[in-house]
Amino acid sequence: MLFTDVVKSACGMGQSAMGPFYCSADQRVFIDLGFYNELKNRHNAPGDFAQAYVIAHEVGxxxxALKGTAQKVHAAKAxxxxxxxxxxxxxxxxQxxxxxGIWAHHADRTRNLLETGDIEEALQASSAIGDDTLQRQAQGYVTPESFTHGSTVQRIKWFKTGLNNGDVASCDTFQTKAL
Ligand SMILES: [Zn+2]
Known part of the structure; x- marks a missing residue:
């Protein structure tokens, strides 16, 4: 679902300051168009592929949720x-x-979607939605994406892992000792 500024979801009231999020209760990805503008204007992360990366992360x-990983993590966290x-x-x-990254891998191999500079766009977006940035934006509403996401370096590393391997087994961020 696309929105600008405010949206109501089963996960609470979305605000443009919160950025994109996935709400498992709705089984929907919420993409804040205001956040895309911020990516472009404030974080120097313009481009269609930066936007595609944001969607691909939320679809991730x-x-x-479909694999049950999200539910297990949720239960363990309690x-x-x-x-x-x-x-x-x-x-x-x-993960x-x-x-x-897996999506980008297959988008490139099977549909030849990637253009020069696209991966850089995604990595720029990845660092822009790292912890530091998002937590600065969080303003006290329910913000599923304001939790800890990992450092910019880690985010880039795992995006590239999926991109290079193109395979779900390479994305076991839960077992690895070196995040
Ligand atoms: Zn996320």
Whole structure:
């Protein structure tokens, strides 16, 4: 679902400051067009592929919901300290980045979608929606995407892992010792 500024979802009231998110209760990806403008104007991450990456990351969360990964993480987090729960969130988010990379891999191989500079656009967007940026924007509403996402370096690493391997098995961010 596309929105600008405000949207109502089963996950709470969306605000343009919150950026894009996936709401598992609705099984929908919410894409804030205001956030796309911010990517372009404030974070120097313009381009169609930057936008595609954002969608692919959120669809990655949908895949996690279909695979039951999201539910497992959610249940585990309830039993953990805040710090440990955040660490699990990071692994979930980095896996969504890796899934976005898988999408880019196949978009390139099978449909020849990628143009010169596209991967750079995605990486620029990836760093723009890293923790630092998003948490600065979070303003106290329900913000599923304001949780800890991992550092810019980690996000780029996992996007590239998916991109290079094109395969879900390479995205096991939960077992790896080196995030
Ligand atoms: Zn995410």
């Amino acid at each position: 969360h949908h895949v996690q 039993r953990l300290s805040k710090e440990e729960a955040n660490a699990l969130s990071v692994r979930l988010e980095l 969504a980045d890796c899934y976005a």
